Amino acid sequence: MSSADSPRYARQRVLTGFGAPGQERLAAARVVVIGAGGLGSAVLPALAAAGVGTIVVVDHDTVDESNLPRQTVHGLRDVGRPKVDSAADRMRALTDHVTVITERERFDATTAARIVAGADVLVDASDSPAARSVADAAAADVGIPLVWGSALGYGGQTGVVWDARGVRYGDLFPAADESPDSCEIVGVLPTVCTVIGGLMATEVLKLLTGIGDPLVGTVLDYDARGGRMRRLEFARGADAPTVPSPRPLPRDAEELAPAELARELASDEPPILIDVRDSRETPASLLAGAIIGDLDELALAVDGIARDSRVVAVCRRGVRSRRAAELLHDAGFTRAAHLGGGLEAWDRAGVEPQPRY
Numbered sequence: 001m002s003s004a005d006s007p008r009y010a011r012q013r014v015l016t017g018f019g020a021p022g023q024e025r026l027a028a029a030r031v032v033v034i035g036a037g038g039l040g041s042a043v044l045p046a047l048a049a050a051g052v053g054t055i056v057v058v059d060h061d062t063v064d065e066s067n068l069p070r071q072t073v074h075g076l077r078d079v080g081r082p083k084v085d086s087a088a089d090r091m092r093a094l095t096d097h098v099t100v101i102t103e104r105e106r107f108d109a110t111t112a113a114r115i116v117a118g119a120d121v122l123v124d125a126s127d128s129p130a131a132r133s134v135a136d137a138a139a140a141d142v143g144i145p146l147v148w149g150s151a152l153g154y155g156g157q158t159g160v161v162w163d164a165r166g167v168r169y170g171d172l173f174p175a176a177d178e179s180p181d182s183c184e185i186v187g188v189l190p191t192v193c194t195v196i197g198g199l200m201a202t203e204v205l206k207l208l209t210g211i212g213d214p215l216v217g218t219v220l221d222y223d224a225r226g227g228r229m230r231r232l233e234f235a236r237g238a239d240a241p242t243v244p245s246p247r248p249l250p251r252d253a254e255e256l257a258p259a260e261l262a263r264e265l266a267s268d269e270p271p272i273l274i275d276v277r278d279s280r281e282t283p284a285s286l287l288a289g290a291i292i293g294d295l296d297e298l299a300l301a302v303d304g305i306a307r308d309s310r311v312v313a314v315c316r317r318g319v320r321s322r323r324a325a326e327l328l329h330d331a332g333f334t335r336a337a338h339l340g341g342g343l344e345a346w347d348r349a350g351v352e353p354q355p356r357y
Contacts, residue, residue, distance in 0.1 A: 003097035022209035035126035038070035042197020048091035070190035136169035156196035254337040258349035318342035
C-alpha cells in the first residue's frame with residue numbers, strides 16, 4: 001500500500017476535488033520550510049500529518065525556553081538542541097510517510113539555490129524581511145510559489161507570491177530592511193502564530209493539490225484583539241498598495257520628536273514621563289521625575305494619574321514606548337504620546353540631559 005492509499009488519509013481523500021490524485025500529489029511533493037520557530041511550529045506538523053512526502057527544514061538556531069509558548073513543535077527536553085533536529089523528531093513521530101531533511105544553517109544568498117533546488121513550494125516561516133527577500137528571489141529563479149507569513153504582537157499577515165503568476169513579494173514590500181520590532185521586544189500572542197501558521201499550511205496544501213484559489217497576490221491581515229480578518233490584493237509595481245501594520249498606532253497617540261519633547265518639558269505644564277525600559281537596561285531614568293514602569297507594570301505605574309493628563313512614554317529605540325502609548329490610549333489617556341526613535345534619537349539630537357544606557 002502506498003502512502004497515498006493509507007487509511008490515515010481517508011478523511012482527506014473524500015473531500016470534493018481532493019480524492020486520491022490530491023493525496024498522491026502530496027506524497028510526491030517536496031516542500032522547503034524556512035524557520036522552525038513560532039510559525040514553523042504550526043506549518044511543519046500540519047504538512048507532515050497531511051502527507052507531504054519530503055519536507056526540508058531550514059533553521060540555524062537552537063531551542064530557547066522563552067520561545068516555547070509559541071514554538072510548540074519543541075518541548076522542554078529540547079532546550080539547547082538545534083531546532084531542525086527537534087522539529088524533525090516531532091514530524092517523524094506523527095507519521096512514517098514523511099522524509100525530513102534538515103539544514104542547520106541560515107537561508108541566505110549563498111545557500112538559497114542549493115536548498116531550494118527540486119522544491120515544489122517554498123515556505124518562509126522565518127518572519128525575517130531579509131530572509132524573505134532572498135526567498136522571494138530564490139523562488140522566482142526556479143519558478144515556484146512562495147508562501148510567507150508574519151506574526152507580531154496581536155496580529156499577523158500571510159499570503160502567496162509567484163513570479164510565474166505575475167507577482168513577487170518585492171511588489172508588496174520593495175524594501176527588505178529589518179524592522180526594529182521583534183517578538184523579544186514587542187511580544188507575540190502564541191495563538192497568533194497558530195492561526196497564521198495554519199493559514200500558511202493550508203495555502204501549501206492548496207498549491208500542491210490544485211484545490212481552491214491560492215492567495216496569489218493577496219494578503220490576509222489578522223487582528224486577534226478585534227477578531228477580524230481583512231483581505232488585501234496587490235499587483236506588480238506601482239499598483240501595489242501600502243499594507244498596514246497589524247498593530248497600528250492609534251491616531252491620537254502622538255509620536256514626538258526629541259526637540260518637541262524637550263519643548264514640552266520646558267513648558268509651564270510639562271508632561272508626565274513614563275520610562276518603559278526594562279529595569280535591567282538602566283538603574284535610573286533618563287530624565288528627572290520620570291516614572292519607572294516597564295510594559296508589564298504599566299497599569300500600576302499610571303495608577304492614580306488623571307486620564308486627561310499629558311503622558312509621554314519613552315524607551316531606548318521607540319518600539320516599546322509606541323506600544324505603551326497604544327496601551328495608554330486604550331486605557332483612556334487620550335493625550336498619550338511617545339518619543340519617536342527613543343532615547344537613541346534623543347542622544348543623536350544632542351538634547352540634554354544625555355541618556356544613560
